[in-house]
Amino acid sequence: MTTTSGLFVFKDSGVPEGRDPNSYTTVVVVHGYVWHGAIFSKLFSLAQSRGVRIILLNRREYPGAKPYTPEERALLPPVLDTPPTDEAELRSGAEMLEMFMQQRARELYDTLQELVVERQIPPADKDAQAGGIILVGWSLGSAWMNALLSHVGSFPVGEVALKGYIRRVIWYDTICFLLGYPYPSHDPYNPLWDSSLTYEERGRVFTGWVTAYFSHGDTPETFERRKWLKTPPSTLATMSKDDLESTVHIPPGVPGGADWILLHDLHKYDVFRRLKEGALYLSDDPHKKSGSGGEPRAHVGDEWRDVEVRYVWCDHSVWEVPYAVYLLREELDRAKKDGGSVRRMTMSRLKGANHFAQWDHPAATLESFLTNTVNQDVDVSDYKA
Template identity: 30%
Template structure:
C-alpha cells in the first residue's frame, strides 16, 4: 500500500447490495472537503441508490499533502512539456489511490454495468480526473494492472470549457485573478457567480451570444452559496489552494487541453490500450454558468466531429440535467443522487 497524499470521506458499502459501484468524486475549484463538502448531502443517500460514495480532497486542499515548490513550478510554468509532467504525476497518484482503495476495501469488480469504480470530476476537478485517461501511459504497469479490474466509468460533471480545450476567458477578467480584491473577496465573488442560476436565452443554439454571462440579481432562486450558513461556507472554501492547484491551468493554451481531451476520449489506439472497458458519461446542467454550458456544447461538438471522421474512441454519453445550476448536489441532493445513479448504472 502507498501512503496516500489525499484525504477522503466514505459513505461505506451498502449493506444490501453486493455488486454496488463506488463513485469517487473529485471536487472543483475553491470548494473542497474542509471538513464540509458541497457533496456531503449525498453521503446518506448513497446506499438507497446502490452506490458507495467517496469524496476525495485533492492535493493542496485542506489536510492533504501540499504540492512541493518543484511541482508548482511544473504546473505554473509557461512550458507545455512541464504541464505534461505535472499531470503524468497526478494520473499516477490518483491511480495508486484508487487501486489501493479498491484492493483494501475489497470492492466489487467491474462487470457489465455494475460494480467497479466510477470516477467523477466536478467542475475544475475534471482536469485531474481526466488525467487518468489522457495521461494513462504515464501510470506504472503494476498500478494499471491492479486497477484495471475495477475501472468501469468516468463521469464528467459540469466541466468548464477550458478542460476540453475551449477558450475559458474570451477576453473577460476571471474573478479569481482580479488582484484589485483580496483573496477572500475574490472567493466570495466567484462563489456567488459560479453557484447562481442562469437563464440562458437558448441552450441548444451553440451560440455564445445566447449565454447569460453574469447573474441576474433579481433572479428569485438566488445563488447556492446564499443557502449556506457562514460556518458551512467557511468550512468548504479554500481560496488560497485554488490559486495554486486550479487557476494556473485555466491559463494554459486551449490547444493543450484540446489535445489531452482527444487523447482521453477520441483516440482509438489509446482507448484500446488503456482501460478498454471504460464507459464515459458527461453531464452538464441547464442553468449553470456559461463556461460549463460551453463545456457541454463542446463535448457534443467533439463527439459529432469524431463520429464524422470514423473515430470511435471511448463510448461517450452526454446528457443535460434539467433546471440544475452548478451546485445541484447542494440544492437538490435527492434529485441529483438519483440522476447520478442512473448515469452510473446506465439506466
C-alpha cells in the same frame, strides 16, 4: 486517511448495509476549485437508500492531503500576464505541465488501486451494469479525469487490474475553459479574468456568480453571461457561515496557490485541450498524441477502451457549461464524420440545476451519476430537495 499517493479520503460511507458486499457500486468523487470534498457531503444521506458506497477524495494541497513538494511545484511555470510567444518556451512550459498532470494521474491511479485492495471494493459487472467504480471529477476535477484517461495506458497494471473496476468516468459540470475550448468572441465573461477588479474583488464576485442560477437560450449568443435569477436563490445565499467555512479551502485558489497557477498555465500553454483530446481519443486515432512532441504515447498498461465517459451538465449553471456542451457536440460530430476512434461518450442534463447541484439537489445529482439510461435528462423537480 491520507493515501500513500498523498490524496486524502475525506469521507467514506462504507459498505451499504443489507447489500451483497460483492456487487454494490462505489462512487468516487474528485472535487474542483477551492471547494473541497465536503461540498459533496449531502450525498451521504442517500448512500444507504441507494445501496451505494460514496468516497470523497481531497486533492493535494487541500485539507488532509499532502502539499506538493518543491520538486513538484517546480514543474509549474510562473504565471505571466500574457501568454508566451516563443516556440521553445511554449514547448518547455507545456512539457513541464504535462509531466505535472501525469504525476497527478498516477497518484489518482495508485489511490484507486489502494482503495480497491484495502477497502475490498467489488469489481464491475458490465453485463448487469452494476458494481465497480463510477469516478467523478467536478469542474476543475475533470482535468484529473482527463489526465488519468490520457495516461492510464502508460501505467503498469498493479496489484489489481483497474480496468475491471472502472465502470464510468464522469465530467461533472465542466466549463468550456477546462476542456480547452476557446472563449467566443461575443462577451467572453468570467469574473476571474476581469482585469477591472482586484484579485480580492474577483474572488468575491466569482463566488456569487458561480453559485447562482442562470436561464439560458438555445444558442451561444443567447447564453446569459451576467444576470442571474432571483429565484431560485444562489447556493451561496442559502448556505450558513458554518457551511461555507466547512466546504471551502482558499489557499490553493489565491495567487501563488497551486490551483490558481494551474487554471492560468494549463490554459495559456494549451494543456487543457491536450488533456481533453488525450482522454477523448483512443490510441489508434490520429488525435491521440503526446501534447508537445507529437509522437504517439507509449502504452504499457491498458487504456480502458471500453470505459464510458459521461458529461453530466447543469442547464442553469454559468454560461460556460452549455457552451462546452455545444462545442463538445460539434467535436464529436466531426470525429464521427472523420471516422475517428473516440471513447464512448454520453451526456446527461441535470434540468433546473446550477453548478452546485450536489448541494442544492443531491438526490438528482446522484441519480445522474448512477443511471444506466444514457443521454437522458434528470429533472431536479422529480426529486426531493
